[in-house]
Amino acid sequence: MDARAKSFDRLLGDMGPVWRSTRRHRAFALLVLEVGVNFVVIANLLILGRWFASRAQFSTGHRERDLVEVRVRRPSVAAEPGGDRGIPAGSSSHAAEEAALRVLAGVVAVAPVSSMQSDDDWAIPDVFWAEREGAPARREPAIDRVASPCSDVERTPEGRVLGWAVEAGAALPAIADLRFIEGRAVAPGAAGVVVSRCLAQALFGAAPAVGRVLHMPRRPAAPIAGVIEDVRMRSPLLYQTQVTALYGGDADDGRSVRYLVRTAPGAAPPVARAARSALAALVPAGGLVDARVFVPTGPRLAQDAEGTVKVFVAVGGCLGLAALFGNGTVAAFSVAARRRGLAIRRALGATRGDIFRQLWIEAMIPTVMGCALGLGLTALLLTQSRALFPGLHLELFDAAATALALWSTAVPTRIIPALRSVRLTPAEAGRTL
Amino acid sequence: MTLTETARLLPYHLRLAAISLRRNPAMTLLMFVSLALGAGVWSVTVTQYTRFNGSAESLSPTLHHVELIRRSELSAAIDAQQAGRLRVAPLAVELRALASPDEVRRFVTDEVPARHAISMRGEVVLEAPPPGGGGSPAIRMARFANADFFRLFAREFAAGGSWTAAEDEGRGAERGAGVVVLGKALGETLFPAGNGAVGQVVLVDGRPHRVVGVLARHQPLNAPWQLLMNGGLQDALFLPLGELDRSGALPYQPIGLAAADRDRAEPLRSQLFVSHWVDLPDASQRAAYARYLDRVFGPGRAVLRALPEWRRSFALPVSSIGFFNFIGAVVLLGGAFGLGRWLLTKGILRAAELGVLRALGAPRSALLWRILAEAALISVPAALSAPLVAAPLVWFFNQHIRVVDIPLETTAWSLACSIAAPLLVNLAGAVYPAGRLARTPPIYLGDVT
Numbered sequence: 001m002d003a004r005a006k007s008f009d010r011l012l013g014d015m016g017p018v019w020r021s022t023r024r025h026r027a028f029a030l031l032v033l034e035v036g037v038n039f040v041v042i043a044n045l046l047i048l049g050r051w052f053a054s055r056a057q058f059s060t061g062h063r064e065r066d067l068v069e070v071r072v073r074r075p076s077v078a079a080e081p082g083g084d085r086g087i088p089a090g091s092s093s094h095a096a097e098e099a100a101l102r103v104l105a106g107v108v109a110v111a112p113v114s115s116m117q118s119d120d121d122w123a124i125p126d127v128f129w130a131e132r133e134g135a136p137a138r139r140e141p142a143i144d145r146v147a148s149p150c151s152d153v154e155r156t157p158e159g160r161v162l163g164w165a166v167e168a169g170a171a172l173p174a175i176a177d178l179r180f181i182e183g184r185a186v187a188p189g190a191a192g193v194v195v196s197r198c199l200a201q202a203l204f205g206a207a208p209a210v211g212r213v214l215h216m217p218r219r220p221a222a223p224i225a226g227v228i229e230d231v232r233m234r235s236p237l238l239y240q241t242q243v244t245a246l247y248g249g250d251a252d253d254g255r256s257v258r259y260l261v262r263t264a265p266g267a268a269p270p271v272a273r274a275a276r277s278a279l280a281a282l283v284p285a286g287g288l289v290d291a292r293v294f295v296p297t298g299p300r301l302a303q304d305a306e307g308t309v310k311v312f313v314a315v316g317g318c319l320g321l322a323a324l325f326g327n328g329t330v331a332a333f334s335v336a337a338r339r340r341g342l343a344i345r346r347a348l349g350a351t352r353g354d355i356f357r358q359l360w361i362e363a364m365i366p367t368v369m370g371c372a373l374g375l376g377l378t379a380l381l382l383t384q385s386r387a388l389f390p391g392l393h394l395e396l397f398d399a400a401a402t403a404l405a406l407w408s409t410a411v412p413t414r415i416i417p418a419l420r421s422v423r424l425t426p427a428e429a430g431r432t433l
Numbered sequence: 434m435t436l437t438e439t440a441r442l443l444p445y446h447l448r449l450a451a452i453s454l455r456r457n458p459a460m461t462l463l464m465f466v467s468l469a470l471g472a473g474v475w476s477v478t479v480t481q482y483t484r485f486n487g488s489a490e491s492l493s494p495t496l497h498h499v500e501l502i503r504r505s506e507l508s509a510a511i512d513a514q515q516a517g518r519l520r521v522a523p524l525a526v527e528l529r530a531l532a533s534p535d536e537v538r539r540f541v542t543d544e545v546p547a548r549h550a551i552s553m554r555g556e557v558v559l560e561a562p563p564p565g566g567g568g569s570p571a572i573r574m575a576r577f578a579n580a581d582f583f584r585l586f587a588r589e590f591a592a593g594g595s596w597t598a599a600e601d602e603g604r605g606a607e608r609g610a611g612v613v614v615l616g617k618a619l620g621e622t623l624f625p626a627g628n629g630a631v632g633q634v635v636l637v638d639g640r641p642h643r644v645v646g647v648l649a650r651h652q653p654l655n656a657p658w659q660l661l662m663n664g665g666l667q668d669a670l671f672l673p674l675g676e677l678d679r680s681g682a683l684p685y686q687p688i689g690l691a692a693a694d695r696d697r698a699e700p701l702r703s704q705l706f707v708s709h710w711v712d713l714p715d716a717s718q719r720a721a722y723a724r725y726l727d728r729v730f731g732p733g734r735a736v737l738r739a740l741p742e743w744r745r746s747f748a749l750p751v752s753s754i755g756f757f758n759f760i761g762a763v764v765l766l767g768g769a770f771g772l773g774r775w776l777l778t779k780g781i782l783r784a785a786e787l788g789v790l791r792a793l794g795a796p797r798s799a800l801l802w803r804i805l806a807e808a809a810l811i812s813v814p815a816a817l818s819a820p821l822v823a824a825p826l827v828w829f830f831n832q833h834i835r836v837v838d839i840p841l842e843t844t845a846w847s848l849a850c851s852i853a854a855p856l857l858v859n860l861a862g863a864v865y866p867a868g869r870l871a872r873t874p875p876i877y878l879g880d881v882t
Contacts (some may be wrong), residue, residue, distance in 0.1 A: 011605040013750055027774045027781075030865070034770035044760055058480070073558060073572060075639045093565060100466050124686055156513035160506065217506050286639020288558045289571050298836060304664070309835030314829050318822075319471045319764060326467035326771040329460040333778040388753045 013193075027334070029308035031254040031366040032373060035406055038323055039374020040381065042316065043394070043402040047382070050398070051389050055305035058294055060117065061231035061242060062176035067294035068106075068261040068272045069118045072097055076285030093282070100278045101259055106267030111169035112251040115234040116258050118292060119301050125238050128164045128245060129158075129211065129215050130203045152240035153389045158297045163204045163243030165216060166233045167251040176231065177263040183210035183226030186248045194224035195236055200227045214245060235301040240390075268293040320409065328413040335359075355414070359424075363411045369421040371403045438804060447797070450807035451777075464775055468815035468859060471768035473822025476851035478824075480827060483653050483847040485662055485754040495503030495714045496550075498657070498743045499726065500529050500736040518818065524746050527658055532707045534678065539729050540709050545722045550585040552578035552658055552712040554685035555677050559670065560636035561623045570636070573619065576659075576668040577603075577677040583614070586658065588723055590658055591617065593631035593646030596673055603676030611642035614671040618838060620647035637672065645656075651839045657740065658708040660775070662752065664836035714738075763832040765855055769862025772812070776804055777866035789878025805826060808863030816856040820848055 074093060092110060100111045115123065115158070154162040172178070173185045173194070182200070184193035193214050200209035215221045232241035251257060263271045281385035283289055342355055378394060384390050454461045508528045532540070534553075541549050556576055560570040582588075584594040596612040605611045615623065615630060624630035626649075633644045652659070652667035661667065686706070713719040719737065726735035729745045736745055780787065787800055820843060843851075 021483070027777045030770050030774040030777065034767055034774060037770065041760055041763050041767065073556075122663060125507075127507045129506070133645055154510075156510050158509070158513070160510040160513070162510055192749075247515040283637075286558060286570075286636070289574060300664075304836045305836050307835070309832050310833045311826075313473050314826060318826070320468035321476075322467045322768070325463040325470075326768070326775070329463040329467070330771065330778055332460055333782050335774065336782055385756055388756055395703075420740045 006148070016338050027330075028220050028366060032370045035367055035370020035410065036373035036377060038406055039371050039402055040377050041265065042208075042405055043374065043378045044381065044385075044400050045312050045316050045319075045403060047210070047378075047392060047403055048308050049262075050391065050395070051392050052308040053142070055311065056302045057297070058232065058241075060301065061229055063297050066263045066265055066268050067175075068263060068268050068275060068291060069116050069294050070101065070259040070261060070272075070275050070279065070289070070291040071116075071118065071256065072258075073256045073288040073290075075284050075360045076208060080164065086214060086391045094250075094257050097257065097279055097282055098259065100282060101261055101275055104271055104273075104278060106264045106271045106272045107391060108262040108264055109171045109175045110259055111171040112262050112303055113162070113172060113233070113258050114167040114251040114253070115171070117294065118290075119234055119235060119258070121300075122235055123164070124215050125246075126164075126201060126218065126404060128161045128163050128203065128243075130213045131215065150201050150240065150243075152238075153198055154238055154240065154244055155202050161199060163196075163199050163216065163236055163245060164234060164238070165245045165247060166239070167247050167249050169251065170248060170391070172260065173228070175260050175290045178231055179229040181229055182208065182225050183224070186225045188248075188392070190225075191220075191222055192228045192248070193222040194228055194246040196228055196242055197226055198229045198230050199222070199241060199243045199245060202243065209211060219247060233343070235299060320405065323406075323409040324413065329410050331413040359415060360411070363415060367403075367407055367410050369405060371399075375399055424431060439798065442799065442802070443806070444804040445599050446802045447810065449803050450810050453783075453803075453807055454810055455495070463687040463770060463803070464772065465815055466812050467859035468768050468772060468812065468855070469822050471764050471856035472511055472816055472851070474818040475761040475765050475855060476847075477826045477830065478758045479850045480841055480843055480847040481830075481852070482754055482758040482824065483844055483850065484841060485752060486655075492657070493585070493712065493742055494739055494741050495712055496657070496740040497713050497719065498530070498710055498738050498740070500738065501536060501730060502734050502736065503528075503531060513775060516794055524630070527659045527706045529747070530708060532709060533705065534707060536730075537707045539710050539781075540711070540726075540843045542725055542729075544725055545713075545718060547718060547722065548585060548590045548712045549579065550582040550708075550712075551674055552582050552708045553674070553677060553705055553822060554659070554668070555684055556673070557637050557670070559619075562633065562635070563659045573631070573669040574666040576671050577674045578671055579674045582658075582671075586656070587712060589608070589649040590614075591620065593709070595671075596645055596651035598733060600673055601673050603673035603678075606640050606642065606676050607639070607642050610839065611640055611676065612636065612645045612673065614639060614646040614648065614665060615644055616650050616669050616671070617648045618667065619669040634811035637670070642672070651842070654837065654839060657710065657743065659836050662754075663841065667837065667839050675838075689780070726787070735761060736772050744795070762854075767857045769858045771862075772808060772859050773862040776808060776863055777869060780804065780866060780870035784873055785868075787870060787873040791875035797871040800873065802868045804867035804870055805863055808860055812856055812859035812863075819851045819855055825852065 038318040052108050070071070098110055098112060101107060170188050173180070178194075180194075181197060183194075188192060195203075195209060195214060203209070203214075204212060209227050214224055215219045217221050228324075231244055232242045233244055235241055261271060261275065272291045272293050276289055279291070292298075297306070301321075345355060345358075346352075382392065382394055434469045447767050508525070511528060518654045523726070531611075537551055541551075553576070555575050556572050557575045559573040576582075579601045580598045583590075588595075595614060600612055602613070612633060620630050623635070624633065626648060630644050634641050636642070652661070654661050659668070682824045693731060711722065713722055719739075723737050726731070729735075790800065791797075823843075827841050827843070
């Protein structure tokens with residue numbers, strides 16, 4: 001029998017007495033419970049931290065470099081002498097502004113859009129549905145046919161899908177580098193709509209979407225001309241923010257308009273500055289021009305998600321210290337309480353290694369049991385919390401990292417005072433703390 | 434041992450407990466810090482929870498909301514999604530509160546004299562003098578409201594007051610003499626350190642407005658006139674209601690229920706979210722107003738709800754805030770288990786001393802109270818320090834999470850919960866070790882000597 005096998009046998013031999021000794025300890029159940037609830041807290045911080053981090057580091061689905069977002073806010077008509085009340089149509093201003101942007105050095109293309117990432121506020125979604133052309137209206141089956149990548153799509157049993165409608169100029173697909181996976185862009189002047197992959201999938205499953213008719217309350221029914229890979233144009237009040245329908249037409253609401261500007265490589269900062277100057281001359285006093293280089297992590301939603309992760313780290317740090325201090329002080333008393341017993345074992349011939357192994361296993365048993373309990377509770381909690389945080393899931397990393405964190409606060413705090421105590425002589429060790 | 438005797442011996446138990454804690458000051462300090470950190474984390478979650486679910490300002494229960502029943506594809510889709518989904522819940526509320534300015538005008542009648550709080554959101558470009566304004570214009574969230582809005586919703590003023598009812602029409606702005614009330618946050622930004630905001634002139638959409646008042650408090654997160662629990666911006670400034678229509682200011686987020694004609698303002702304005710509340714102090718007034726609504730809008734189309742009933746009917750589902758609060762409670766539970774284990778281990782180590790106390794005539798209850806007193810001596814300061822530990826975390830939270838621009842603030846209710854819950858949970862955690870150690874048998878004194 002080699003040395004490794006002997007060592008393993010010895011370990012197994014130790015397990016029985018150690019287990020009996022551990023089980024007899026009155027604080028054992030409390031320790032298991034403590035480790036269990038700490039596991040729940042730390043694991044949930046990790047899982048939620050990962051979830052929020054994914055919100056902070058989202059992909060917009062379009063080419064994010066060399067892009068400038070411009071927002072123009074015109075003053076109210078009544079603010080000008082002789083102006084009428086109400087909201088005017090603004091196409092003439094819009095044309096002048098667009099022309100002023102096109103001639104700037106470094107600008108490749110310009111498209112007016114009705115919304116963009118830097119509209120830094122929640123937005124109200126639209127509702128979409130589809131019916132077969134010529135067929136009477138019917139209820140869609142209540143089976144959710146959405147595949148996993150589109151799992152956050154908010155779809156009613158009646159087949160209504162909450163999403164986001166964007167009015168945009170014809171140049172948008174080229175500017176944003178939208179990738180068509182079916183059909184093509186709407187021809188200039190033609191009626192039609194381009195939908196994102198998740199919207200098409202939510203409405204038609206695996207069936208072709210091009211040629212089908214898309215309905216929504218605010219606009220006339222429109223035939224689907226193409227399907228693009230998902231794109232995020234804003235943060236509407238939805239979990240799945242990439243269910244998008246792009247309509248051609250006027251993106252100007254009369255008082256405000258936004259432009260997406262594609263620039264030559266590296267030219268975005270000077271274009272943003274030049275756009276501010278050029279448009280400021282066109283917008284009367286009381287209006288506002290904002291032009292900024294597109295930053296995917298710029299919107300408040302992304303910054304809040306990142307901030308939440310930072311708060312989790314701060315809270316996790318506090319809890320780590322709390323666990324370390326709590327475990328350390330309990331372990332100090334716990335080992336002191338057993339000094340006499342350890343000293344007797346030493347006097348009867350046990351080596352320091354034997355003592356160390358005994359304490360190691362004793363510390364590991366409640367930690368492992370507590371982790372198992374915590375893992376079960378976390379899995380149970382996950383079934384509930386998934387309704388609040390769609391897509392939330394437990395990964396092996398979360399469980400392993402949590403167990404490691406608990407181990408690093410529980411086991412060393414017990415072993416270190418134990419190692420100090422086994423250095424004592426039997427006579428010295430008999431003294432209580 | 435009777436309760437009177439226990440109370441009489443309490444100072445004695447406390448003295449023994451204090452001696453026990455002083456024997457290992459470093460260990461006691463570590464346990465205190467451990468409990469205080471856990472309680473601090475709980476305090477942050479409970480502060481957030483009370484902001485989310487609590488009613489920051491007590492409002493009159495005689496305030497009534499009018500809901501016009503209006504079916505639409507969007508409301509049906511939202512309703513289908515609403516169960517358990519906080520994110521769409523405020524939107525559902527807004528859809529149910531949808532009323533056009535024309536409809537709102539019909540809500541007000543001389544037949545039933547009552548005070549109404551009517552308001553609507555809009556975006557304006559604000560330009561203010563330096564230092565806060567710095568001269569650069571910025572888009573701000575404005576609430577167009579009538580003067581009674583401030584009185585009915587008990588909005589307190591740090592300086593000045595609201596405009597008069599005569600100014601509700603907003604004609605002053607046309608003459609270059611508009612009036613504006615600043616919210617607390619904007620008032621502090623534009624005129625820091627109480628720099629005499631009242632009387633100053635700011636430009637709203639390019640037109641001069643005189644500041645007549647600055648609010649004393651931030652907007653509640655769940656204000657009946659605007660639910661912000663999903664995030665968003667509080668009302669930065671307030672303008673007379675009539676000004677929205679007169680100035681052509683940009684209304685905030687029209688809700689698209691039907692195709693709008695872009696050449697005309699009316700279709701857009703018919704889809705606005707108008708917050709309308711009416712104060713009906715007695716039952717006869719309420720009945721008369723309900724009859725009026727039935728006559729004007731058709732039987733059963735307008736639903737009248739008092740504020741408490743409105744809060745129940747428009748109740749929000751369980752939120753992520755509630756989940757974080759639950760995690761905070763689990764943290765407290767972990768602390769209680771830790772304290773229990775600490776007391777039990779210490780008691781086992783000192784079993785001989787407890788045995789001597791028993792041998793000298795101390796009943797079991799005396800040991801029980803002594804252990805509980807020890808737990809109280811460490812739990813009370815730990816619980817009291819929870820708000821102090823939470824303060825830097827709350828500051829950190831406000832620096833990094835701005836899903837709403839309303840800062841997280843400690844309230845009396847959150848302070849009470851921050852202290853009471855850790856104290857009770859820790860004392861509950863001490864009951865088991867106290868009970869176990871109280872059963873320590875008397876010891877033969879020869880064993881000790």
